Amino acid sequence: MAAGGFLFFTGISSAQAALPTFVSCGAASGNANAITLALPASISTNDILLMFLETAAQTITVANQNGGTWTQVTNSPQNEGTNTSLTVFWSRYNGTQGNPVTSDSGDHQVGAICAYNGVVTSGDPWDVTSGDVDTTSDNSGSIPGATTSGPDRLVVIVGSADDDADTPITAVSNSDLANISTARVNAETNQGNDGGLTVFDGEKASAGSYGATTITYTAATTKGMMTIALKPPVTTIGNGTNPSSSSTAPGAVAVDLDSFTLQTNYCSQADPSSDTVSLTTCGIPVTTSQVQFKVRITPKSHANMPAPAGSTYSVTGTVTSFTSTNSQSGSDTNSATVTIDNASPANVTSASGTAGDAQVSLSWTNPADSDFHSSVVLRAASAVSDTPVEGATYLVGNTIGSATVVCVVASPTASCTNSGLTNGTAYHYKIFTKDTNANYSATGVVPTGSPFTPSTSIITSGNFSSATAATGIPTPSVAGSSESMTVSGLSASTLYYFAMKTSDEAPNTSDISNVISTTTSAAGTPEPTPTPATEAAPREVSTPARIIKVSFSGQAYPGAKIEVLRKDTSAEDARYLTIPLERHEVLSDGSFDLSPGALIVDVYFFALRAEDKDGRQTRILPFSVDLSATDKLEVKDILMPPTLDFERTRIRKGDSMRIIGYATPGDKTEIEIDGKIISVASPSKTGFYSFTTTTPNFSFGSHYARVRQVGSGGKTSNFSAARTFQISQLLVPRADFNQDNIINITDWSVFLSRWSSKDEKIRSTIDMNADGKIDIRDFSIFIGTLVSQIK
Numbered sequence: 001m002a003a004g005g006f007l008f009f010t011g012i013s014s015a016q017a018a019l020p021t022f023v024s025c026g027a028a029s030g031n032a033n034a035i036t037l038a039l040p041a042s043i044s045t046n047d048i049l050l051m052f053l054e055t056a057a058q059t060i061t062v063a064n065q066n067g068g069t070w071t072q073v074t075n076s077p078q079n080e081g082t083n084t085s086l087t088v089f090w091s092r093y094n095g096t097q098g099n100p101v102t103s104d105s106g107d108h109q110v111g112a113i114c115a116y117n118g119v120v121t122s123g124d125p126w127d128v129t130s131g132d133v134d135t136t137s138d139n140s141g142s143i144p145g146a147t148t149s150g151p152d153r154l155v156v157i158v159g160s161a162d163d164d165a166d167t168p169i170t171a172v173s174n175s176d177l178a179n180i181s182t183a184r185v186n187a188e189t190n191q192g193n194d195g196g197l198t199v200f201d202g203e204k205a206s207a208g209s210y211g212a213t214t215i216t217y218t219a220a221t222t223k224g225m226m227t228i229a230l231k232p233p234v235t236t237i238g239n240g241t242n243p244s245s246s247s248t249a250p251g252a253v254a255v256d257l258d259s260f261t262l263q264t265n266y267c268s269q270a271d272p273s274s275d276t277v278s279l280t281t282c283g284i285p286v287t288t289s290q291v292q293f294k295v296r297i298t299p300k301s302h303a304n305m306p307a308p309a310g311s312t313y314s315v316t317g318t319v320t321s322f323t324s325t326n327s328q329s330g331s332d333t334n335s336a337t338v339t340i341d342n343a344s345p346a347n348v349t350s351a352s353g354t355a356g357d358a359q360v361s362l363s364w365t366n367p368a369d370s371d372f373h374s375s376v377v378l379r380a381a382s383a384v385s386d387t388p389v390e391g392a393t394y395l396v397g398n399t400i401g402s403a404t405v406v407c408v409v410a411s412p413t414a415s416c417t418n419s420g421l422t423n424g425t426a427y428h429y430k431i432f433t434k435d436t437n438a439n440y441s442a443t444g445v446v447p448t449g450s451p452f453t454p455s456t457s458i459i460t461s462g463n464f465s466s467a468t469a470a471t472g473i474p475t476p477s478v479a480g481s482s483e484s485m486t487v488s489g490l491s492a493s494t495l496y497y498f499a500m501k502t503s504d505e506a507p508n509t510s511d512i513s514n515v516i517s518t519t520t521s522a523a524g525t526p527e528p529t530p531t532p533a534t535e536a537a538p539r540e541v542s543t544p545a546r547i548i549k550v551s552f553s554g555q556a557y558p559g560a561k562i563e564v565l566r567k568d569t570s571a572e573d574a575r576y577l578t579i580p581l582e583r584h585e586v587l588s589d590g591s592f593d594l595s596p597g598a599l600i601v602d603v604y605f606f607a608l609r610a611e612d613k614d615g616r617q618t619r620i621l622p623f624s625v626d627l628s629a630t631d632k633l634e635v636k637d638i639l640m641p642p643t644l645d646f647e648r649t650r651i652r653k654g655d656s657m658r659i660i661g662y663a664t665p666g667d668k669t670e671i672e673i674d675g676k677i678i679s680v681a682s683p684s685k686t687g688f689y690s691f692t693t694t695t696p697n698f699s700f701g702s703h704y705a706r707v708r709q710v711g712s713g714g715k716t717s718n719f720s721a722a723r724t725f726q727i728s729q730l731l732v733p734r735a736d737f738n739q740d741n742i743i744n745i746t747d748w749s750v751f752l753s754r755w756s757s758k759d760e761k762i763r764s765t766i767d768m769n770a771d772g773k774i775d776i777r778d779f780s781i782f783i784g785t786l787v788s789q790i791k
Helices: 745-755 760-766 776-790
Strands: 021-025 029-031 048-055 062-064 085-092 109-117 126-143 146-148 153-161 169-173 185-189 195-204 208-210 213-230 236-239 260-263 312-315 338-341 349-356 359-365 372-380 403-410 415-419 428-435 495-498 516-519 547-555 561-568 577-585 591-594 598-600 603-611 621-626 632-639 650-652 656-662 668-673 676-681 688-694 701-710 723-728
Touching (some): 029 185, 048 153, 048 185, 048 195, 048 213, 085 213, 109 153, 109 185, 126 153, 153 169, 359 428, 403 415, 547 603, 656 701, 668 688, 745 776
Parallel strands (some): 547 632, 650 723
Antiparallel strands (some): 021 109, 029 109, 048 085, 048 109, 126 213, 146 208, 153 195, 153 213, 169 213, 236 260, 312 338, 349 359, 359 415, 372 403, 372 428, 495 516, 547 598, 561 603, 656 688, 668 676, 668 701, 701 723
16 A cells, blocks of 8 residues: 555454243143143243144144244145144244144044243344155154254254153264254153154254155154254344445545445334333443344234234334433434234135036136235035134145134136035035235135035036046056946936047047936846937048048147148057148147148048147047038137246256247136146247246155146146256256266266267356356366365
């Protein structure tokens, strides 16, 4: 630095909060029915309460919060699927809440509440969580590790068992955690198929990863296991509003060089009794440097807010006075406005339903509320009088009083089918709406026609997919053989209809067969012979030497290619053959109209297949036609299924997943994942659609997705072929080149081979950061991933 001018900085020290500490656990409780769990002793306001529950692989909720704010912890539940499930809820102690009560999960429930002090006083109390299940009945279990973002974490360790030993878990081991405790609490019950759990904790002083935790069980058992890394409050330094860069001269006055802020947790007051809040215990340190502090508010829980229909509350807050030893100046006059939304959403409208064979189908119009989230449908044996609990989240099969949750439908879907019902029984329904803040409509709506009484009805091509599928269908014999089967388990003196479809190995599915009906006899009476519901006269096929014109028209996606495939019945083991020159480009509005040339008289099997402008192909759309009795065949209003692709087929849990493809502009594209339609996308003018979702709630392993489109008139296409994607435990799944869920020397060899390849398509597979370039950054990412895997 030039003589005559000096710059210097003084350090700013900030003490890091100490590790959170264990306080105590309440008495364990177990029963065949709902249980009341005791709060721990010696707890203080803002202590974190963790409720640990074990069930027989059954869903459990907190039925009575009793003033608490009990919410499920991320990665809970860990459900082994048959014998045991571990569920963990948490609440920040507010000084007044009482002992909570669980729901009745079915077979049994057992659990306890433990308290922890010195945990962050706002937001989620954990840094990271991890969990796993073990379906093997033995004495050892392993919980996956996790990576903390900061130091001084107390890692709570808990495991459940389908065993009622006095100490379900005898030992815990993890070399990355210090001072692992003895068992904090053991909870066990011999009710039902019995079960229990044990809780421990260990210390993670420095930020970073902690590996798998090994736990030893008293007896052989299947398992549900979790770790929860609790974080302390911290003092944080951050960027303020920095001054602009400038020039200065020797001997000039001081100029601003930097600005920063300090943020910390100092003091709070729960449930203020007036609009003026006096914070008398803050003790805020004041220096000659300007420091930024924040005023925060925490809304009351749903249980402590006004009952539905509620309202919205707009809150502002400024500092109007303070106490200090110095003279005072300045003022705090501006504040943001925080709106607390406790207002019920509007009801659905135009709700109606129809009864079918052992099912009821409901539809409605969703409200126009901007924060509308989903609809919850309740069913009961009499008029539904129960209402959802504000703030609660329900799953299909949950009970609310005497009502059962039969559908939970996310926006924008506005329909559902309740199946598995008993024909001849009346069912009552009521539909409630829920907004994004977990407020429910105040009254709900009874759909027109309720109660509904399911009954059998004639089968048509329109309702074939919703009819009850017969079981015990025999394996098909060779082509041309006759087949028969007996349908059992039917009710006496009941009219039934039967129809069938066939499919080949493609699979191409036939149209619906003729429909037969029969009434079962009373017990002990011989069954009558089934009679056709519609009789068709025998058809004589003639083959005159004439030429047939065939045409196809419908909707696909702009720029796509439509390919016509054909096979006839005269060739043995006939396969689909592409008809020459019949590869037609779809118009800009998504429409197509093509003719596969002149054909001679015969029975043909046709199929259409579309290929979008990026080369993705649909599955074939098959149908058959007898051209022996007509000179012309026109097939209109065909709706091709959309194409489907993934931006990545292997995704790290918690990362975003993007689904892309093409559909008809103006139509709606329904996205289904693992058998459940979860969203609707609108294609652009080019037909391109995309859908992005995060994956924290997806289980590790394979999942599948498929899509279909719904035309403006309500016509629905077939689903696309299902495609699978993987949710991986690896930090960088794309580095696992041989897809064995391990990144090791084999993947290193593949990486080096592709690095030196001159084929850019091959090289693109090692683009670790997905920036479209292969450079030293990708090399560094792979090496870092390999080293972390070895550790």
